[in-house]
Amino acid sequence: MDRETLSQALEYADLTSYQADAYLTLLEMGVSPAIEVGRESAVPVSQVYDVLRSLESKGYVETIEREKLYVRPCDPEAAMADLETRGELLHDAAEAVRERYRTPERMDARVGVTKRVETAVENAQDLIDDAGTVVEVAGSFEQLQSLSPALREARNRGVVVRASVYIDQGEEPPAEFDPNGLLSELRVCTIPGPFLVVIDRDRTCFAPNTRSDEDYGVLVYDRILPFVFHWYFLTCLWNLYPTVYLDDDEQFTYVTIEEFIRDLLPLWERGFELGITAEGIDLAEGSETTVEGTVADISFHGDERNPSRLALSDLGSHKNLTLGTGDETVVVGGWGAVFEDVEMRTISLESIDIGETPFTH
Numbered sequence: 001m002d003r004e005t006l007s008q009a010l011e012y013a014d015l016t017s018y019q020a021d022a023y024l025t026l027l028e029m030g031v032s033p034a035i036e037v038g039r040e041s042a043v044p045v046s047q048v049y050d051v052l053r054s055l056e057s058k059g060y061v062e063t064i065e066r067e068k069l070y071v072r073p074c075d076p077e078a079a080m081a082d083l084e085t086r087g088e089l090l091h092d093a094a095e096a097v098r099e100r101y102r103t104p105e106r107m108d109a110r111v112g113v114t115k116r117v118e119t120a121v122e123n124a125q126d127l128i129d130d131a132g133t134v135v136e137v138a139g140s141f142e143q144l145q146s147l148s149p150a151l152r153e154a155r156n157r158g159v160v161v162r163a164s165v166y167i168d169q170g171e172e173p174p175a176e177f178d179p180n181g182l183l184s185e186l187r188v189c190t191i192p193g194p195f196l197v198v199i200d201r202d203r204t205c206f207a208p209n210t211r212s213d214e215d216y217g218v219l220v221y222d223r224i225l226p227f228v229f230h231w232y233f234l235t236c237l238w239n240l241y242p243t244v245y246l247d248d249d250e251q252f253t254y255v256t257i258e259e260f261i262r263d264l265l266p267l268w269e270r271g272f273e274l275g276i277t278a279e280g281i282d283l284a285e286g287s288e289t290t291v292e293g294t295v296a297d298i299s300f301h302g303d304e305r306n307p308s309r310l311a312l313s314d315l316g317s318h319k320n321l322t323l324g325t326g327d328e329t330v331v332v333g334g335w336g337a338v339f340e341d342v343e344m345r346t347i348s349l350e351s352i353d354i355g356e357t358p359f360t361h
Contacts, residue, residue, distance in 0.1 A: 009093030120217025257334035
């Protein structure tokens, strides 16, 4: 429904033309100074305060007294109830208002901003429905529970779901929260943080849970920006904290090349033969591919072959694996691989055997 028709429908619901225009303008702006609503709408600035007060009395908006008068749209459910009794046109108008309230404001084709945290969570459910490889999620138990139908369906499709939950010291998970069939792995984070979902390698939902003056959410549809959020999740919300649930402790499937190298480099250097299956994208063909073989080489920037355990920060630059497949060698890179043969999505450790190099303690 276009703005002109929606404005007409609101006038059918006993709003004046100025009230309808101010309300639709505020839906687009979010929380704003009252004077800015007047400047952005067709309402004369001299009348904007009276118009907004009248909308407040009807339950459409709420005013906030700060150093200047601010106004924000109320949840439209109550205000729209009357519209739904006025025929098909008014019913469509109510739905259009709700949609405008929920839908992110698109900064461009790749980034959208929502007006509240709950909207970011709701959008995350829809995006998880399209996940194909991995979902990384951080949030409260309540937020994980709200995503549980989408996460369970993702697990049923074979998607790896890694969750970090914010929990106070000594706090117990809610009795109704059951990670079985829902998560691949669960870790607990004792420092409150944002709501964050990174889906595959091209979608992100982010919203502050605490310490923010305003509610908002950010939705990203891109291949570059989600990489930043992924590293934040990996280094700040995941790697530092203990695992409290693992759905299969005998299956070793990695969704990052950094974690694979960190965990397996010591074994490879001591002569073990590592048999793996790498699933990803053939960079020459642009198509999905699966490569099976043994690790012939592990390379990373600053390669000093330090026998001590690597940190993820040691692997923040260029790194890859060379696999021997019997007939040829294939070079596998991580997220954003350019020079390698394959950009991995998952790496599964299939076998560990003592190779030709003698094993030493």
